[in-house]
Structures are given as C-alpha cells and as structure tokens.
Amino acid sequence: MSEIKELNKTKELKEQLFFKPDHIQKFIGAEKQGEANHFSEGYKTFLSSCKTERECVDYIKSEAQKNGFREFDRDGKYKPGDKFYYANRNKAIVIGTIGQKNPEEGLSILASHIDSPRIDLKPRPIYEKSELCYFKTHYYGGIKKYQWTALPLAIHGKVVKKNGEELTLKIGELEDEPLFCITDLLPHLADDQMKRPFSKGIMGEELNLLVGSLPYLTDSGETSDSADLVKLNILKILNDKYGLVEQDMVTAEISLVPIFKARDVGFDRSLIGAYGQDDRVCAYASLMSHLKLDIPTYTALTVFADKEETGSEGNTGLESFFFEFFVEDLASKMGANFRKVLANSCCLSADVNAAFDPSWPDAFEKSNTAMLNHGAVVTKYTGSRGKSDTSDATAEFVYKITTILDENKVAWQPGMFGKVDTGGGGTVAKYIARLNVDVIDVGVPVLSMHAPYEITSKLDIYMLNQAFEAFLRRGK
Numbered sequence: 001m002s003e004i005k006e007l008n009k010t011k012e013l014k015e016q017l018f019f020k021p022d023h024i025q026k027f028i029g030a031e032k033q034g035e036a037n038h039f040s041e042g043y044k045t046f047l048s049s050c051k052t053e054r055e056c057v058d059y060i061k062s063e064a065q066k067n068g069f070r071e072f073d074r075d076g077k078y079k080p081g082d083k084f085y086y087a088n089r090n091k092a093i094v095i096g097t098i099g100q101k102n103p104e105e106g107l108s109i110l111a112s113h114i115d116s117p118r119i120d121l122k123p124r125p126i127y128e129k130s131e132l133c134y135f136k137t138h139y140y141g142g143i144k145k146y147q148w149t150a151l152p153l154a155i156h157g158k159v160v161k162k163n164g165e166e167l168t169l170k171i172g173e174l175e176d177e178p179l180f181c182i183t184d185l186l187p188h189l190a191d192d193q194m195k196r197p198f199s200k201g202i203m204g205e206e207l208n209l210l211v212g213s214l215p216y217l218t219d220s221g222e223t224s225d226s227a228d229l230v231k232l233n234i235l236k237i238l239n240d241k242y243g244l245v246e247q248d249m250v251t252a253e254i255s256l257v258p259i260f261k262a263r264d265v266g267f268d269r270s271l272i273g274a275y276g277q278d279d280r281v282c283a284y285a286s287l288m289s290h291l292k293l294d295i296p297t298y299t300a301l302t303v304f305a306d307k308e309e310t311g312s313e314g315n316t317g318l319e320s321f322f323f324e325f326f327v328e329d330l331a332s333k334m335g336a337n338f339r340k341v342l343a344n345s346c347c348l349s350a351d352v353n354a355a356f357d358p359s360w361p362d363a364f365e366k367s368n369t370a371m372l373n374h375g376a377v378v379t380k381y382t383g384s385r386g387k388s389d390t391s392d393a394t395a396e397f398v399y400k401i402t403t404i405l406d407e408n409k410v411a412w413q414p415g416m417f418g419k420v421d422t423g424g425g426g427t428v429a430k431y432i433a434r435l436n437v438d439v440i441d442v443g444v445p446v447l448s449m450h451a452p453y454e455i456t457s458k459l460d461i462y463m464l465n466q467a468f469e470a471f472l473r474r475g476k
C-alpha cells in the first residue's frame with residue numbers, strides 16, 4: 001500500500017516539476033484535428049500556386065484587398081481598425097492593421113520570408129553543347145545540389161523586354177506544358193563521381209538545365225552556317241512564343257522550382273509534402289491570422305520578406321532599411337515617436353526549425369530539438385558556433401510570449417538547430433532585433449528542410465496559426 005502511495009507521489013511530483021512538451025493529440029480533440037485538416041487545404045493551394053516571392057506578393061496583396069486592406073497612403077490619415085498594405089518592388093510586402101493603443105506602446109510584428117531555396121539562371125544562360133541546348137544556372141540559398149538533378153523543374157520568372165514590355169513566365173506547371181531537367185550521370189559510369197567528397201558529388205557548374213535538342217532547319221533543310229543551330233531553334237521558339245531575344249534574359253529574373261503540387265503524406269494523411277514550406281508555412285499562417293483580425297489592441301504589422309535564404313541582403317530583404325523606414329513613416333503619420341514605437345514593439349520572427357529526424361539522430365540533441373506533431377516551435381536563439389550570428393531572446397520576452405501561448409492553449413515546444421557545433425542556421429530575428437525590438441523565432445518543425453520536397457505536420461501548422469492569432473490579439 002505504502003509502495004503504491006510512494007509511486008503515486010513520485011508520479012505527481014514529476015507531473016508538477018517536469019517540462020514535457022507532448023504530442024498535440026494528447027490534448028486536442030477530433031474537432032481540432034478537423035480544423036487542422038481544413039486549414040491545411042488552403043495552405044496546400046497556396047503552396048501549389050505560389051513558388052516565388054513575387055507570386056507570394058501577388059497572392060498576399062490580392063487576399064489583403066479582398067479583406068478591405070488598401071494601399072498605404074503616406075498622406076492619408078489612420079485610425080484604429082484601418083487596414084493597409086505596402087509592397088516593396090513586388091518582392092516583399094507588409095500588411096498592417098491599426099490598433100486601439102497609441103503606437104508608442106509598441107507594435108505586434110510578425111516577420112516571415114517568402115523566398116525559398118531554388119536554382120536561378122545566370123545572366124547569359126543559353127548555350128549549345130554536343131547538339132543539346134542548356135541554361136547555365138546559379139543556385140539560390142543553401143541547397144544540397146545533388147537533390148536538384150534528375151527532377152522535373154518549372155521555369156518561373158519576370159522579364160522586362162527590350163521594348164519595356166513586362167512578361168511573367170510560368171512554364172512547366174501545367175500537364176500539357178513542357179518541363180525542364182538538370183541531368184545527372186548514370187551510376188554505371190559514375191565510379192569517379194562517386195569517389196568525390198559528398199559535398200562535391202554535383203558541382204555548381206554541373207547544374208545545367210536541359211532545354212532542347214532539335215536544330216533549326218531552313219525550309220530547304222540546308223544552311224551554310226551550321227554552328228549553334230539547336231540554340232538558334234530554342235531562341236526562335238522563345239521569340240515566336242514570347243517575343244524574347246537573348247539579351248532579354250540578361251535583364252530577367254528567372255528561377256527553376258520543382259513542379260510538385262502540395263500533397264498529403266502518409267497513410268494517415270497527417271503530413272504535408274511540398275516545395276518551399278520554409279518559409280511559406282509561416283507566411284501563410286501569419287497572413288491568415290492577420291486577415292482575421294478585427295481591431296487589435298496593439299497595431300499589427302505582418303511583414304513578408306525576400307532574400308532571407310541568401311542572408312537578408314538587398315533592398316527587399318530585412319537587412320534593408322525598407323521595413324524600418326516604413327515603420328518610421330507610419331509612426332510619423334500617427335504623431336508617434338518612431339524610436340519609442342520600436343523600443344516597445346514585440347516581434348515573432350516567423351520561421352521554421354529543424355524537426356528531429358530518427359534516420360539522422362546523430363545530428364540532433366533530442367531533448368532540445370522540435371518533434372513533428374508537438375506544436376509550434378519557440379526558438380530562443382539560432383546561429384552557430386557559440387551562439388554567433390543570432391539574437392538571443394531575453395528571459396522576460398520568452399516568458400511573455402510563452403505565457404500568451406499557454407493562456408491560449410497553443411501547443412508549443414522549444415527548438416534548436418541541431419547539436420552544438422554540427423552546423424547551424426539563422427533567421428530574420430537578428431535584423432529585427434537590430435531595430436531595438438524584442439524578437440523570438442516561432443515556427444514549425446520541418447523534415448528535409450531546404451530539399452525540393454519538405455515535410456511538415458498539419459497539427460503543427462494549425463497550432464502555429466493559433467499562436468499567431470493569439471499574439472496579434474495580445475492585450476485583449
């Protein structure tokens with residue numbers, strides 16, 4: 001008898017003292033699972049149609065407009081409940097809703113990114129070699145290059161033609177359109193390739209995109225100039241179909257992305273497989289939570305940034321002053337001191353983290369790694385090598401955010417980027433922190449992050465959306 005009592009006491013004490021982020025299913029019912037499944041349907045549609053930052057900006061702008069957001073007017077007047085958007089070069093966008101409190105009491109900021117790792121074309125991409133036509137490429141973001149060969153790819157891009165006419169390209173997504181592919185060497189002849197170090201299995205200059213194989217033929221079938229006839233044929237097709245000449249590719253932004261559509265993964269359909277979930281999962285969840293906002297207590301800004309995957313540099317990334325200047329303009333319009341606004345603001349850097357992968361346990365320290373289906377991941381710091389290249393949220397701020405999550409029954413778990421000194425990664429958090437804003441990373445765990453096909457959990461995504469909703473409603 002006393003032994004059972006002792007056992008119960010130990011169990012009770014453990015429950016009281018231990019921290020154990022649990023599987024979400026343990027505390028949400030079938031109804032929530034249904035809501036999670038429903039939420040993921042909209043998310044999958046978004047993923048399948050928005051594969052570049054420009055496509056995301058178009059989508060976000062149009063959803064914002066449908067929900068009563070108007071283009072930000074630097075000469076306009078704003079009052080609580082007013083909704084606006086500000087697009088930066090069609091590659092980054094901010095949406096906002098004015099809150100009840102004076103902005104000097106701080107903003108609620110959600111910051112995600114809408115660019116994903118991919119393959120871009122070089123400025124002079126087209127060439128012919130051994131009667132085949134190719135595009136030269138330069139990869140964008142941190143990829144394992146071998147994953148991008150022997151894979152069906154679509155071309156997405158923006159071209160400004162010599163005559164100034166703008167052209168949006170999307171070729172390869174529809175069944176009856178051609179697609180494109182980077183070839184790899186057959187295993188039968190790959191003895192030398194297989195002896196290379198893994199990181200050099202496929203080299204940057206071997207990522208060449210196959211775009212055609214037939215030569216240009218004159219009506220008579222004869223020509224005195226037989227050089228580069230396959231290249232000529234491809235350029236002729238591009239000219240007939242899109243009015244392009246070779247020089248137009250020099251000015252263009254053209255990217256290659258996997259053609260896959262987002263699909264359910266697993267017999268239980270609990271997971272989502274798709275390209276570009278880092279970080280469109282946070283972009284979508286933050287957009288949906290912001291669109292639902294009525295009049296928040298604190299003015300809400302949701303920023304969707306470009307260039308995170310290449311270090312947030314450039315005038316559409318968060319290292320640029322564009323966001324800071326925008327907040328400054330907004331503050332001055334509302335008669336608020338910009339520095340006070342920033343100093344009192346709170347931000348969730350909405351980005352994904354690595355999910356524990358049981359096939360690669362040695363890369364992770366399990367108790368500090370996020371698990372699929374255990375909820376939104378709260379990442380105090382990212383970076384690498386002794387907490388370098390990261391902001392590190394204060395105890396007070398981590399308390400503030402996790403309390404909001406707990407009070408709103410949002411399942412969350414702490415996360416880290418793998419074992420100490422195995423590598424690392426970063427997010428936009430440090431660029432927001434530079435503005436003297438309190439910031440912490442909140443996202444979902446992802447398997448195969450940065451691969452052409454990434455995997456997330458529907459329950460986690462639903463919890464992330466609940467986390468963002470709770471954050472934007474804070475103070476209510």
Ligand code: MN
Nearest residue numbers: 278279351352
């Ligand atoms: Mn990311």
Ligand code: MN
Nearest residue numbers: 278279309450
């Ligand atoms: Mn990333």
